[in-house]
Amino acid sequence: MTLERHDASPVPAASATSARRGTRRWSRRRGVAGVFSSLAVVGFAAAMVAPTAVALADPPETDEPESAYSVALADTQNITVTVEGATIAPVERGTFEIYVKPKPPPPPAPAATTSSSGEKSTPSAAPLFYTGGGAPAEWMAAAGIAESDWGYVDYVVSRESGWNPNATNKGSGACGLVQALPCSKVPGNGYNPVDNLRWANGYAVGRYGSWAGAHAFWVKNHWW
Template identity: 35%
Template sequence: MSGFAVLAVLGFGVAYIGPMTATSPRAQAAEVAPISLYASTIANAQAYLAASDQTVGLGRDGVVYSVYVTPKPTPTPTPSAAKGSSSSSSSWSPPFVAPDPGTAQSIAYGMVQQRGWGDDEFACLVALWNKESGWRVGAYNAGSGAYGIPQALPGSKMASAGADWETNPATQIAWGLGYIGGRYSSPCGAWSHSQSTGWY
């Protein structure tokens, strides 16, 4: 074997075996400092005091420390405001916000009023469809196949409201309000169901 080959084998051996046998100071576990009797006593006293209303003096080297525990005040319940709709059983009702003209929400607001539903029902509808589609006409849920502003499943159901169901917000909204009215009687009823089950 040539001298170069011997050096190469020797170099590879050192490079391969060397790191396995060497110990790194970083690889050693750090030692945990032992807990002193004093620290343990303080911890026990604090735990005891937290469970009671007493004051205890603790001391070391002639110095006395007093630990006081102030009990947390009991919160008093505040009466909640009356709900705007009796059809909603959820604990929170969304506020009414007037829609911007020319938007899908503006179209829906007119349709909600035509059905005789008030601003509280419109607020529930806004919250519901914000959650479902963000009021996007082309919103598509790849997991379920739901489509459109009301997330019809399948989207082709909305063809019963118009042939332009894929692109027209008014068609989608008309279908969605019909579905909500038939199944939940109102947008707040649908919102309440959505809040409790995650779908409507």
């Protein structure tokens, strides 16, 4: 018995039998290799998916406490599914109050006083008393008062304040050597003897014409 090849050449029977056996062995080997390859692919895929599935199904336990943000986030994501669709439950919010301490009211302004001559004065809350020292002659010279008028000035000042630069009338608020009223009308500081006498020099000349006229008025009326 002979077999024919595609090229029509005769093939011995023994050779044909050996070829069939070789083909069957090759087919079996290829099938076994395919099965093992499929099992390897399945095993590899299971190895990759298994940790992820475990992680999604059972999150690891931690000792860290839940934060206020995570709790609030979980509350806001609490969704109830209905037939119409997804509805978000409203978040209940609390209220709080803030107390603002009011500012203290400003201290009241000093009350104005009225002297016997009708002049109003507002006493200073903190008078700047004089502590510089000196003598009457030095003060009058520094104030620009002529030496020929010093006698008149001494007469008036001695009766008004006794040459005390810090003398203050509690009733009217008049201050200084010549008891200027109000004290605030004196440029500078009413308790400074030079400032007080400088103002008094202009007052005596302006109202009475001279210190002599101021002296005469004081002798007659006991004020000036």
